[in-house]
Amino acid sequence: MINPFYFYFKNALKNYTKNTIVIDRLWEDIANHYAEESRHYHTIKHLEALTNELIEVKKRLPDWNLVVVAIAYHDIIYNPLKNDNEEKSADHADKLLTGLLDTQGLERCRHMILATKNHELDTAADVNYFIDADLSILGASGDNYLIYTKQIRKEYEFYPDFIYNRGRQKVLKHFLAMNQIYKTDYFFNKYELQARINLNTELEKLFN
Helix, strand or coil, X not given: CCCCHHHHHHHHHCCCCCCHHHHHHHHHHHHHHXXXXXXXXXXXXXXXXXHHHHHHHHHHCCCHHHHHHHHHHCCCCCCCCCCCHHHHHHHHHHHHHECCECHHHHHHHHHHHHHCCCCCCCXXXXXXXXXXXXXXXXXXXXXXXXXXXXXXXXXXXXCCHHHHHHHHHHHHHHHHCCCCCCCCXXXXXXXXXXXXXHHHHHHHHHHC
């Protein structure tokens, strides 16, 4: 069964090339990366979820097609043992999209991908919407957030609990220390309160 994100990606790519063989090859590469056995949260479903969040603010995004492309590639390289996944994902996008996107498009795509590394306030509104959507899972209902935490733990299953818990605590404290986890009013109003509840709840469990 083809994930719904495929249709968003296909329609977006039609604005850059009419060659369906090229589009299908790009999709095959994306599907293969996000289907890696080591992935439990950073799968194709994550791309679908991110798209569903951003479709709600589509009118506020100046280039929807480019946003869809950035969604597709923002986690295409994902190795929990490395801290340069965003850079490698951006490089991968550059390599495959050169010749399809113009220079400005490639730069904007790269910028959006790299922005998901630290999720800091950006001068570009569309980038802020993009990174907020990437963090939307933090503001999910308690049950869905719990599923997310279990999926993340499985992606780091090669670490024993005492090492994983220490690293996870650092991540949670990083977000909780932010004045605003979500940079846009839309996502702040939608998720900020629940995200802080979820993060604090997880942090307390890790200390127990």
